[in-house]
Amino acid sequence: MxxxxxxxxxxxxxxxxxxxxxxxxxxxxxxxxxxxxLSIREWRIIAVLGRFPGLSAADIVKRTEMDKVAVSRAVARLIGDGRLERSLSDADKRRSVLVLSGEGKRLYDQISPMAKNYEERLLKCLGSEDQDRLSDILDNLQKQAIALRPSS
Amino acid sequence: MxxxxxxxxxxxxxxxxxxxxxxxxxxxxxxxxxxxxLSIREWRIIAVLGRFPGLSAADIVKRTEMDKVAVSRAVARLIGDGRLERSLSDADKRRSVLVLSGEGKRLYDQISPMAKNYEERLLKCLGSEDQDRLSDILDNLQKQAIALRPSS
DNA sequence: ATAAATTAGTTACAGATGTAACGATTATAC
DNA sequence: GTATAATCGTTACATCTGTAACTAATTTAT
Missing domain, CATH: 1.20.5 (Single alpha-helices involved in coiled-coils or other helix-helix interfaces)
Incomplete structure (x- = not known):
């Protein structure tokens, strides 16, 4: 036994x-x-900028839970690939102002619905009550996981 | 809006x-x-071998969902650090037979309870009903995620 | 019995990642 | 006003990771 x-x-x-x-x-x-x-991280950046154009790299860090180095690298590649455009903030010349290019917007418009569709099919295995419950549970777990972090 | x-x-x-x-x-x-x-992957290998001594690398792949290359590398390091011992199967000289060394067992005995304790504290944010529900939900999601894989 | 196919595990290489250090700009303290 | 500290983003370095190619052992087919 x-x-x-x-x-x-x-x-x-x-x-x-x-x-x-x-x-x-x-x-x-x-x-x-x-x-x-696209990498997953690049896709995440596209996703937040599609919804919130003009964010800085630091704003993206806050919204995506990505590391700032990871954001810097993904942004650099997205710009290199013509999917993002960067300018500098007038008020603070350290801050970047990031927006999707035309190409970036097209990606966003194409991938967004597919991602939603994937999520929908994934959640189809749960009843609507479980879906709601899961959302609450994940929120609670996330908060607890943060509270259990040594740095906290 | x-x-x-x-x-x-x-x-x-x-x-x-x-x-x-x-x-x-x-x-x-x-x-x-x-x-x-220890890396997370090394820890996982310690964990399965603590419970199932004598597994082969391929067995570990099945039990941990890790890639075989990742297992190979983690096992090599664990052996190098004196935490695992490897012999070859008599029946099949390709297969390795892996067991924790004394040092590996001590790690297992030390970390296992800590891991359980962490999980317990993490789950403390949920009621016992939600804990059970979560387990079912995760099972269902995992099956669905596998079913949605292109390779499936 | 032998050739072909499969399996176990490793190695090689390119690319990704995390940490720390860095230059540049702005905010704070005095 | 100047020195100090904090913030924004990038770069450098070592390590990790995934994919594919590989060797060796075993199984399957003929």
């Missing part, structure tokens, strides 16, 4: 979250992002 | 899963894994 004290990886919440998140991210990449030559 | 058609990243399930999983993984790393000089 098995010792019930042993940690069972397949029931361990952090592990399950990691596996699920990876499966989902890969699914999205394979379905919608790879074929446009 | 805001266009409700726009994709809101902060409500987008794949994004929320990714952020939560990262926050949790980092929390665990910072709290229990970093200070033993």
């Amino acid at each position: 098995e010792n019930s004290e042993l940690l069972k990886l397949e029931e361990f919440l952090p592990y399950r979250l990691s596996v699920l998140s990876n499966t989902v991210s890969r699914g999205i990449s394979a379905a919608y992002v790879d074929r446009f030559g | 805001e266009n409700s058609e726009l994709l809101k990243l902060e409500e987008f399930l794949p994004y929320r899963l990714s952020v939560l999983s990262n926050t949790v993984s980092r929390g665990i790393s910072a709290a229990y894994v970093d200070r033993f000089g």
